[in-house]
Amino acid sequence: MAGEGGRTEALGIGEVAARTGLSVHALRFYEREGLLVGPVGRTAGGRRRYTTLDVEWLHVCIRLRESGMPLADLRRFAELVRQGPGNEAERLSLLNAHQQRVDEQIRALEECRSVIAWKVGVYAEHLARGEATGLWDPTARTRPPRA
């Protein structure tokens, strides 16, 4: 009776793997590492039964991991959520700190991108006007004295 409407499906690990893109190995690993927000249910026979809430949480985890959050931080965040209300300030600061790191990453990547784009441009132009000029010739390296 308590909100069965699509919200509380019980999912096997394989199904969850399919829905999240994580391997079943990774799912078990995440659980062992304490990255989940609550104990995963089990059937009588001992198989894991995930809920759609677990899956939602996993999707959050995936984003955080994708953006480079280390497992340790993710574990800490999960702990906070598990502990329930009262520690929202810490959760916020954790996320804020991570967001800043992500911003920095993006900035760095964009800088790299522009360097690469420039080099791509150089080669493209070089090829366009037909092999003519040498770009960089490590062959003609000017070595320091001592012939």
Place this chain on the structure above:
Amino acid sequence: MAGEGGRTEALGIGEVAARTGLSVHALRFYEREGLLVGPVGRTAGGRRRYTTLDVEWLHVCIRLRESGMPLADLRRFAELVRQGPGNEAERLSLLNAHQQRVDEQIRALEECRSVIAWKVGVYAEHLARGEATGLWDPTARTRPPRA
């Protein structure tokens, strides 16, 4: 006589480390791995003497690595450059492929960032209006039947 003007300083490994931010270990490692565009010079006593060209190349390497190019690809690129003119098309395609991966990374990171920003917003608002409502309560987990 041949272009000594600041261009062809001979630098010790420590100096290069300082200029690039790579450790001396990493520099020796890169050399062993064939990531450099030419053999590094040596003094009579066997010490490495880098040129400013080496340093420039290292700066390129750093950007490529920072943006996630695997050592294997970087090695291939270095090989191509080492081989001299004639393979610009391959160099270009290598860089192009990498640029695309970088673009994709940036896109993914921005997506993560927006998810994180949203969560940050939720927590911030929650805290702002004082602890009132529960956000997510894993305590009140609706477990699948059997209880």
Place this chain on the structure above:
DNA sequence: GTAGGAGCTGGAGCGCGGTCTAGATCAAGT
């Protein structure tokens, strides 16, 4: 000539984030 620091080589070790294996159990179809 001698002390101290930078550099050399070869190879072992490490941190991270999973991945994989073995061997057993559970569950569904026929």
Place this chain on the structure above:
DNA sequence: ACTTGATCTAGACCGCGCTCCAGCTCCTAC
């Protein structure tokens, strides 16, 4: 009842990109 396939646990293993160590040599300064 039997087969087939998904899942279980514990623990070993892996790839990447360095990092670090031992033991030695080379320089520079005093």
